[in-house]
Amino acid sequence: MYAAPGRGLAAPQVGISERIFVMDATWKDGDPSPMVFINPEIVSVSDELAVNNEGCLSIPDRTSRIARPARVDLRWQDLDGDVQVGSFEGFAAACVQHERDHLDGVLCIDYPEAT
Numbered sequence: 001m002y003a004a005p006g007r008g009l010a011a012p013q014v015g016i017s018e019r020i021f022v023m024d025a026t027w028k029d030g031d032p033s034p035m036v037f038i039n040p041e042i043v044s045v046s047d048e049l050a051v052n053n054e055g056c057l058s059i060p061d062r063t064s065r066i067a068r069p070a071r072v073d074l075r076w077q078d079l080d081g082d083v084q085v086g087s088f089e090g091f092a093a094a095c096v097q098h099e100r101d102h103l104d105g106v107l108c109i110d111y112p113e114a115t
């Protein structure tokens, strides 16, 4: 993910059929803080939408302008199998939803371009 360089990577992108993704939404702006999400489930999303330009390591040299919920509450298991919950906003919210989509075979290009 860091070498690509990207902010998230889902297991299916590297040929692994597991419900796992890694993310570090802010490493390009500061110190690395990688997170691992196993069996992530979106618990709730905000009604408010936010538009971001999303790139994808599986679709080089292309970005898509996508409207997604601005905030997402997620539940997942960590590397120890412990259940974690967290809220994500801003670009991290878009990244969580983008990577979570990969686990269901959904790509950012499957969304309509936001205006």
Ligand SMILES: [Zn+2]
Pocket (backbone or CB within 6 Å): 055, 056, 057, 058, 098, 099, 102, 108
């Ligand atoms: Zn992607």
